[in-house]
């Protein structure tokens with residue numbers, strides 16, 4: 163039997179999403195005026211309502227697309243067309259936002275993060291300076307590898323004071339912890355369905371209506387003129403059902419997973435006292451544990467776990483993939499979080515990181531007499 167513990171990469175389809183998807187597979191074209199078309203339109207609009215409700219924004223401000231990568235590209239592209247050609251992003255953004263910023267932003271700045279992986283607000287304020295009105299700040303709500311949460315409310319306050327707009331990549335946040343884009347006064351949010359139990363290849367972009375952003379992909383005027391092309395009706399319906407189900411069980415799942423994650427970390431620490439758990443001193447997603455054990459090659463550990471039937475995420479050490487582990491900061495090449503604060507402990511060389519990422523399926527079935535779970539001795543000894 164396999165134990166899959168890489169749920170920030172993707173997680174399985176929720177039954178509600180599967181049912182909605184199957185029903186919508188035979189739907190018509192939502193742009194057609196006949197009954198078949200109207201039925202498909204009703205499904206798309208119901209899903210739009212479900213996603214809007216999850217974000218605390220109005221339905222007309224949501225457009226569907228192929229995922230969070232497309233949404234981030236659309237957001238940066240739209241901001242640029244509206245005069246926000248400078249992108250300031252945190253040093254820990256996902257490739258989706260980084261590439262969008264490089265491709266569609268005319269100027270790019272990276273704001274460093276602190277030892278726990280949280281954006282440095284003093285540096286952010288300095289980067290905004292008096293150039294807020296030409297700037298889009300792009301930041302993730304929760305990191306996919308460490309689970310570290312960014313102080314979105316503080317970031318929005320700084321951006322507003324400077325006249326900048328804010329794009330939040332909320333892919334890992336929605337359905338895991340409370341997040342209200344309306345209340346937080348965010349301008350743009352990118353989402354992906356498969357991270358919360360929806361189908362792959364569908365996502366959503368929230369853009370504040372007042373921004374009057376146009377399309378990146380033009381066509382038949384679908385999605386309120388913001389994304390041309392016939393909608394992926396089944397995918398969208400599955401997304402809507404998944405987001406609604408995720409929100410319904412969010413708080414109890416968060417509490418349950420936090421207990422399991424904390425027990426897992428306590429076990430790790432008892433087996434390997436020098437383990438480094440990234441972001442443990444700040445707010446994190448309740449399902450995520452990213453760690454390194456000095457002197458242990460994580461690739462070997464991951465293979466050991468895989469042989470025991472456990473799939474976890476591994477992030478290669480910088481020596482293996484320098485481009486991914488370093489970033490060019492104004493003060494020179496710098497180790498990327500989560501390693502940066504620990505670089506000296508490893509003699510300047512960052513270790514490989516393992517992330518164990520739980521989800522709603524995961525039960526903690528071991529008790530203390532049965533010993534630690536998940537082949538942990540295999541990775542710690």
Ligand SMILES: Cc1ncc(COP(=O)(O)O)c(C=O)c1O
Pocket residue numbers: 170171228229230231232256258302304305306331333334354355363365
């Ligand atoms: C934080 C974050 N942002 C964006 C994305 C991109 O999502 P997708 O590949 O579904 O477009 C991912 C997926 O790994 C992610 O984890």
